Amino acid sequence: MKKINVIALLLFFVALVAVFTLKTPQTRAIQTSVMNVLSPFIRMGAHAQNQVHEVVSNPVDAARLQQENESLRREMNRLMIFEQKYHMTLEENNKFRSMLGYRQQSAFKLTAAHVLRRSASNWWTTVIIDKGSLDGIGTDSPVITESGLVGKTGKVAAHTSEVILLTDEECRVAARIEGTQAKGILSGERGGFETRPDLRLRFLDRTLKLEPGANIYSSGDGGVFPAGLALGKVKAFEFKDISGEAVVDPAVNFGLIEDVFVVHMDSLVQP
Template sequence: MKKRGKRSRQVRIVLLSGFVLILVFFFIVSALGRGEFSLFHKVGLEVMGAAQSVSTAFTGYFGGVWGNYRELINVREENRRLREELRQYEAATSRYREAVATNVRLEKMLGLKENLPDPTITARVVGRDPSLWFKTLIIDRGSSDGVERGMPAVTVEGIVGQVINTSPNYAKVLLANDPNSAVDVIVQKNRVQGIIKGDGNDFVLHYVLRNSDVEKGDHIITSGLGGVFPKGLPVGQVDEVVRSQRGMFQSIRVEPAADFSQLEHLVIIMKKTSLAE
């Protein structure tokens, strides 16, 4: 232990002596200015030059590392700012597209109202019946707006259904594709009459005689009978016709003109019908 401590002191003395010598060389070189160097001075200059070169390189290296680090921090901050701006622009673009789409729908609804018997009122769909047994939806117009049970509901594409219940601010509409719904219709091309009933998804056209001329692609419109829907409103398009050898009537499936899964706004025709009695 004593030998190890003695050797450590010797190392410290040597390092201190070397440091002192370097300082002396630096002082001598600085004091000489432009004077002629002796060999001793030249050796001192070499030592000092090498030491300063190492110091300069060391300082330059770590200075570059620090500069790159600061630049990286700045780049990250700039990327974060740009991402936030992009998110705001995308949100604004989405709101603009939605506003344009809503404006187009409302303009079409306005055009529809002009072709319907007065009075009418526009309603927004706010809910749907979660039950699997009934196809109904809730609108934001009720008895305080003059909406009554039995009034028909339509959209730009075609018929939607009929009001079956009201509260002061809301009303429930039974969709035309509900099995409990029935609408008097005609085939547009030849005025063949029938009754449309829902099957939960599409329509089924009933009571069309087997020898009647009905083909796939024919358009079905309201007949105006029954006192519910005005005459001539789109109902759907024939999707399938089956003529069996037995029975008096054809089996006809009709694809609805309105997409019941994407209803947002409706027009209520404010006329009294049999349901209102």
């Protein structure tokens, strides 16, 4: 470097030091001007320093954030499971409250039972319940829910019983059509494993004026089923060779039954 350039550089630094150390009004004005010029460079330097610090500290922060995220995910899953259990418990509690209310209001002596098993091969014909002879259950006892007639008991063991469903063609019920004097015999019909079979109300008068939606109830005739149990609603009326026949949509959803009541035969009061 040339000697004159070195001298000029030294004079510049001396002047700069003087400007930032002297306290005269003139130097303060110069200091302000210089600071205005240098301010953008100072801010850029501070920003670059912060970026460098962030890059250096990111691995630690990322690990911490990952741990927090995993902890929050586990907590969320736990709360979701808790919420599901809460809703299941609430639903079950409401169901039992409803069953208890129905039992208390019923004119019959009832034993509550739970469906233990049903086979795919006889889905629409029978179920097994967890009550038997030691619980006072006998053969041919009506089985009901709040919605209506489910069927009747078949084979009975000490602690379990078979229930023959109303959708089985072997379960026949004397029935009447609401709002008319018409009576017939209601029974199921053999169906496939996946298709819910309709009920059939047979031996009706061919001249009967029957509209869809009419309610069907047990008539009490025959001595097995008490009168007034809901059986279903009329879907259609068909003309057969010598009689009429109604297609009936069941009152009970047989595909979803879980809990039932067995009516004690000694409590039945026939009209």
